[in-house]
Amino acid sequence: xxxxxxxxxxxxxxxxxxxxxxxxxxxxxxxxxxxxxxxxxxxxxxxxxxxxxxxxxxxxxxxxxxxxxxxxxxxxxxxxxxxxxxxxxxxxxxxxxxxxxxxxxxxxxxxxxxxxxxxxxxxxxxxxxxxxxxxxxxxxxxxxxxxxxxxxxxxxxxxxxxxxxxxxxxxxxxxxxxxxxxxxxxxxxxxxx
Numbered sequence: 001x002x003x004x005x006x007x008x009x010x011x012x013x014x015x016x017x018x019x020x021x022x023x024x025x026x027x028x029x030x031x032x033x034x035x036x037x038x039x040x041x042x043x044x045x046x047x048x049x050x051x052x053x054x055x056x057x058x059x060x061x062x063x064x065x066x067x068x069x070x071x072x073x074x075x076x077x078x079x080x081x082x083x084x085x086x087x088x089x090x091x092x093x094x095x096x097x098x099x100x101x102x103x104x105x106x107x108x109x110x111x112x113x114x115x116x117x118x119x120x121x122x123x124x125x126x127x128x129x130x131x132x133x134x135x136x137x138x139x140x141x142x143x144x145x146x147x148x149x150x151x152x153x154x155x156x157x158x159x160x161x162x163x164x165x166x167x168x169x170x171x172x173x174x175x176x177x178x179x180x181x182x183x184x185x186x187x188x189x190x191x192x193x
Contacts, residue, residue, distance in 0.1 A: 006170065009036045009180035011162065012090055015107060022153060023146045026111050028118045032082040038179035041091040050095040050106045053113045054087040054184055057120025064190060072187040085120040092179065093167035100163035101151055108147045109140060 013036040020026040041048055056074050058065040064073045077084040088110050090096070095106060115121045125139060154160045162170070171177055 004174055005176035005178060006162075006174045007178040007180070008090070008092070008096070008170070009038055009178075012036045012088075012107070015104075015159070015163070016088070016111065018154075018159070019104075019107060019111065019150055022150055023143075025143060025146050026114075028116055029111060029114055030118065032080070033085045033118075034114075035077070035079055035084045035087045035182075036180065037087055037089050037182045038092050039089045039181065041094045048094060049091060050098065051088065051090045051110050053110045053122065054089065055115075055120055055122050056085050056087065056185065059121055059124075061115070061117060061119025061121045063120075065187070071190040073190050074187050075185050077185065085118065086114055087182065087185070089184075096165075096167040096170060100160055103163050104151055105140070105147055108143045108150075112139070112143050 013031065013034075016034070016036065017031050020029050020031060056077060057063055058074075064071050066072075077087075090106075095103065098106065113122050115123050154163075165173060
């Protein structure tokens with residue numbers, strides 16, 4: 001029987017805050033400056049992504065960048081008085097159809113993309129394949145122990161109960177399901193004076 005409502009973006013914000021609090025590896029992340037949103041991906045088969053992090057600054061956290069003799073900047077995004085440095089998108093229903101452990105693996109993966117300097121740039125893993133380095137497996141190995149520890153910590157808790165639900169079960173359990181959506185911000189040209 002359905003009841004109450006859930007905002008999946010707020011739920012995932014809570015999950016990420018809880019992960020950060022429990023995991024020293026992510027102690028540099030200030031969730032006041034991270035906005036969690038949802039995006040829709042109804043494709044069931046084949047490739048596709050479950051989540052992504054969007055940095056709101058360029059390499060090394062610089063706010064503007066010159067490309068082909070033109071300066072660019074990302075839009076300044078404010079939320080509750082804080083400038084947003086990162087947006088994390090979770091794809092519906094794809095992400096929420098994962099088992100709980102895999103949901104957490106994806107969440108850890110996206111948090112690990114955030115630069116250790118927390119400057120609006122991503123963690124750079126190599127010169128040419130900077131996003132994941134030479135292998136995605138190596139990237140995921142950087143936090144596998146912390147992931148296992150966190151999963152064991154929340155096992156059989158109310159948090160785990162919701163994480164174990166797929167999107168259809170969430171929709172059946174809650175009377176209303178909300179999300180926060182936003183178009184991915186794109187760099188814009190800065191007018192020359």
